[in-house]
Amino acid sequence: MSDLSPLPLVANSLDTTSRLQLLVLSNGHGEDIIAVRIIRELQGLSSPPDIFALPIVGEGLAYQQLNVPCIGAVQTMPSGGFIYMDSRQLMRDVQGGLVQLTWKQIQAVRRWVSSQTKLGNQKAILAVGDIVPLLFAAISGANYAFVGTAKSEYYVRDELGLLARKSKSARWENFSGSIYHPWERWLMSRRRCRAVFPRDALTTEILRKWPIPAFDLGNPMMDGLESTLRIPRFYHADVEQQEIVRPLIVTLLPGSRANEAYANWEMIMMAVSALMESFREREMVFLGAIAPGLDRNILSQTLKIQGWQNWDQSPIQLADANALIFKQRNAYLILTQQAYNDCLHLGDLAIAMAGTATEQFIGLGKPAIAIPGKGPQYNPAFAEAQSRLLGASLILVDQPAKVPQVMQSLFKNPDVLHEIAENGVKRMGRPGAAKRIAQCLQERLR
Incomplete structure (x- = not known):
């Protein structure tokens, strides 16, 4: 499966020296780390953007490593962000102020996008995680990109076809032909969504069945794991x-x-x-x-x-x-x-x-x-x-x-x-x- 080549850029009237201002949204400790890895690479570019952050879950301590300013309220929820398949954890978060915090964060994102900036500067959002930061980005009014860390087609299929599942309710995960549901794909196919980065090649291949600008560029989770040690391995014939x-x-x-x-x-x-x-x-x-x-x-x-x-x-x-x-x-x-x-x-x-x-x-x-x-x-x-x-x-x-x-x-x-x-x-x-x-x-x- 080959990478999707970037689409031709549309000429516009903005000065080519205009500076990009990028807001990074993430919703979890692991997502924060992935976002920081991408930010570090962005900062190393010849014309780096001005970068801001809003960790939707937790306090976003990872962003402090790079002195990235936070634009809104942050708060650690009782679940610590682990509400996977557990309604009790979700209810604890709601009781802990999740709804009020989410509303404040949405307002902060929209204020950031609409705030006055230097003439010619552009605003954009990078959402890292699942549908929550993706939805924040979509309703912001700015162009956005999405790094999908939470979902993979491997949850429901491999290269040979769909996986056998014991539960009938499991069919819900893939009812529309993808692990990403129609409403998620709709958010990824909007005109203002300029790029989607799935976590693996199989997921990229499936998403390209729809008008989604999906790029197979790898998974940042595997970055920064280098070791200087000489490593023995036992995977040999003997x-x-x-x-x-x-x-x-x-x-x-x-x-x-x-x-x-x-x-x-x-x-x-x-x-x-x-x-x-x-x-x-x-x-x-x-x-x-x-x-x-x-x-x-x-x-x-x-x-x-x-x-x-x-x-x-x-x-x-x-x-x-x-x-x-x-x-x-x-x-x-x-x-x-x-x-x-x-x-x-x-x-x-x-x-x-x-x-x-x-x-x-x-x-x-x-x-x-x-x-x-x-x-x-x-x-x-x-x-x-x-x-x-x-x-x-x-x-x-x-x-x-x-x-x-x-x-x-x-x-x-x-x-x-x-x-x-x-x-x-x-x-x-x-x-x-x-x-x-x-x-x-x-x-x-x-």
Whole structure:
């Protein structure tokens, strides 16, 4: 599937030196990060726009890294933005002032668009996320572009056709021929919508069936994950022999939401104990990729209760001098809050109970084993949907004790590992998307 070439630009009477003012809308922590990656690339262009932001969910702390001014009210909702398939979380947000906050934010966007600016300056909006920022952009009166992070055709189909689903209500997801519903496609096909950037090539192909300016430029989620380490991989024809002579490295991804992540961590540690029991003759290294907002002391306490002891020497090199190291029998466990990229690249596979982190790990061509938790984010509904999004690369188990069985099966099937490696790159895309999107935005929004 080839990229859609930019449409010819329409000549206008504005001075070619006029400055573009761009308002970036996003609705979630992950969306904020994606938006910031695109903003950083926009700021590096020869004629960068003046950039403003409005995080619709949360306080938008990511924008502070680049000193991007916020134009309106921000507030963290009780759900933290995780209302996926959970009406109770939505009601908590409504009770917490969601409706009033949304109305204030819509007014702020329209004021920004209609405000007086220097003669010749142009206003445009970049919406990042789902239908909420897209709707804000559409009713603003300005030209806009949309980075669709929430939806993918892989949720309902693969390259061979529609996926089999157990629930009759699941047909609703694709009732009109696309994961994007008619009202969403209508917002994307308006004259003022100058560009749409779906998260993968399959979704782009489907959207091009309608008059939507869809561009297949990749997924910014895979940007900024580089590692300087020399990474071993076990995806070779002699995989079983190679596995005998080197440590098995497993990345642990408990998620970033505090209370939920601590509960996830306890479940992940049950899986770790089961793995150590099944691989008694094998040295193992577990890498705990811990979000900066989590308390390492709480996680360490769980380890000590299960018999892990503090250790001085790390079995592998990580870019984190403050990492905590533990040892038990034939295994090491490292807790790090600074070497996230290294954890993704070093891991042979992951035990995952996270959203974005799981997708990024799989995007590097690796398998992940997921255990659905109690939520609010990584609950059974979310995990099941994520398994459709990521296909063969994400294997769901209903209890931690089943993780060793899945791992043994992977080791015995190098062809499956090769398929997983290709699948991950296909579904998540190659690095460099933020730069490609920024360059396209510069052309399409002027």
